[in-house]
Amino acid sequence: MKTYIAKRLLGAIPTLIFISMIVFVVIQLPPGDIVTSPLDRMQSQGVELSSEAIQNLRAQYNLDQPLPLQYLSWITNFVTGDMGYSYLFNRPVNELVGERIGYTLLITLSALLFTWAVAIPAGVYSAVRQYSLGDYALTTVMLVGLATPSFLLALIVMYFGYEWFGISIGGLFSPEYRDAPWSLARAGDFLSHLWIPMVVVGLGGTASTMRILRANLLDELNKPYVITARAKGVKPLKLLVKYPLRIAINPFISTIGFLLPTLISGEAIVSIVLNLPTTGPALVQALINQDMYLAGSFLMLLTILTIVGMLISDLLLAWADPRIRYE
Amino acid sequence: MSELKSQDAIESDNILQVRNLAVEFHTETGRTKALQGVSFDVPRGQVTAIIGESGSGKSVTASAIMRLIQPPGRVTAGSIDFAPSGSEPYDVLALVDKDSRLEQLRGDHISMVFQEPMTALAPVYTVGNQVAEAILCHREVSKKVAWDEAANMLQRVGIDDLQRRMQQYPFEFSGGMRQRVVIAMALVCQPDLLICDEPTTALDVTIQAEILTLIRQLKGELNNSVLFITHDIGVVAQLADHVVVMQGGRVLEAGTVRQVLKQPMHPYSKGLMAAIPGLAPKGQRLATVASVVGATDITTAYPLTRLADGRQISLSPSQLKAFGHE
Incomplete structure (x- = not known):
């Protein structure tokens, strides 16, 4: 088990290096750079800068150096904990990320828990009662949920929240708590706002999770080992949980890693609609404005989170399934 | 000479009495009758073997005894009387799902x-x-x-x-x-009764012999009854006291090993015995069941009749007469 963990940890390093290069290149791909849009703005206002001034401006941001050098200085700073400066927000990236990534993680993880809390019981029910009325009803509801884009759902929830309850449900805090220091009341206010992004982000994954669990469980339900256990006299509910469900759940553990990126990108769109102070909206703005340090840092952090998520799911799977542990 | 009826009370020397068991499977193409009018006895403390080709209904019979038939399969008729040691006999098929006897039946009895x-x-x-x-x-x-x-x-x-x-x-x-x-x-x-559903089919030959020896040895030690399902007649000769021959979801002949293996009466049983490789004369093409029996003889179902020597057989009245039975 220890060598397995060590192997997986070492394997993550080249992956991270490779992805950091791709991230850097992708950020550079669109024409123009961080000074382009301010220059355009100045030109439209009639201010003409000499080419020498432009050169100086670019040199100030290290933009005159060749790409590999730019990459190296970015990545070394990143590794030592300095993520650079955001020209867009005029603040260090570390500050911006620090105040946002916690909310992103919180929303993503609670959405994940929501997805499972709904999808697993529903999946078990529709597998055990295959082709029953309940099976069809659940499947229909889930597919509607799958087909509804999350931003649309967010808009609908906002509309009804305002129409019926008279509350504005954008953001993660009510106005009076937005800048208040943390207290019990503020935490309560936060939780009362959290459920909306949780449901909106989580609902998209619920249908597929339920259908996958249903299919997995149907595969397992009539396996010989289940019949052996039934012939042994194991009580029905214990039989279901201990044998087929226990094994049908394994593939889920391995999808934690895949789910995280989906949830994070789903979260970005929902956050823009709901006006949440998470990484998503800031990432989008940074990308539009070619704020390379901010965008790069967000992308890298999300990548690291995803890889860590994969790692955790691999380790959980090895813990849960002896066949993987012993390979 | 008498027909086997489901109303028969369980005889004291039988641990299990199956009467007129019928099982159907509902599929998209229609109903398939997996078992029809299956009747046989499992004497207490002895080894009873069910033999037959693939698809003859041997395993379905075993599943029905354990109440393990799952939809789309369904038991449509019959009774399975079971007499565990130390408790009252009961019909396995009459137990409701919540009956504690069903729990006890599976794995304990x-x-x-x-x-x-x-x-x-x-x-x-x-x-x-x-x-x-x-x-x-x-x-x-x-x-x-x-x-x-x-x-x-x-x-x-x-x-x-x-x-x-x-x-x-x-x-x-x-x-x-x-x-x-x-x-x-x-x-x-x-358990009072051990059902072995082709326990050696998936194993290689040397391991097969070991497992059979083990089953026989443990049976001697624990003194339980055994229902042994196989298509290997060699195994039956070594292990069993009684034999039930099944084909197409029906019982064609049942009796002691000596009766069925040495003097098979039903044409299908005769065909089976003729097709055992070791017993056939060398240098000749091995007989198949069909070549001995002819397809027509086994397609018609006749009710099982118990003969004077205890053997049960499914033959037409005229065939029975030919054997000297009225």
């Missing part, structure tokens, strides 16, 4: 060894856990006691180094060893 040891054990639990579970399902004992009893039984089926082996997972066992585990799991509660 009747247990089963399956054909495929590679898949009969769950991959994610240790061997010790799965054998001990059989005890925990039926006895009010601590986990420690159950584990010790499981170790005891595993030792009796020939597994050594128990400290280590019981903590291992099924995939760390060879096929023969797994089948020993399945046998231990089936016998650990000392």
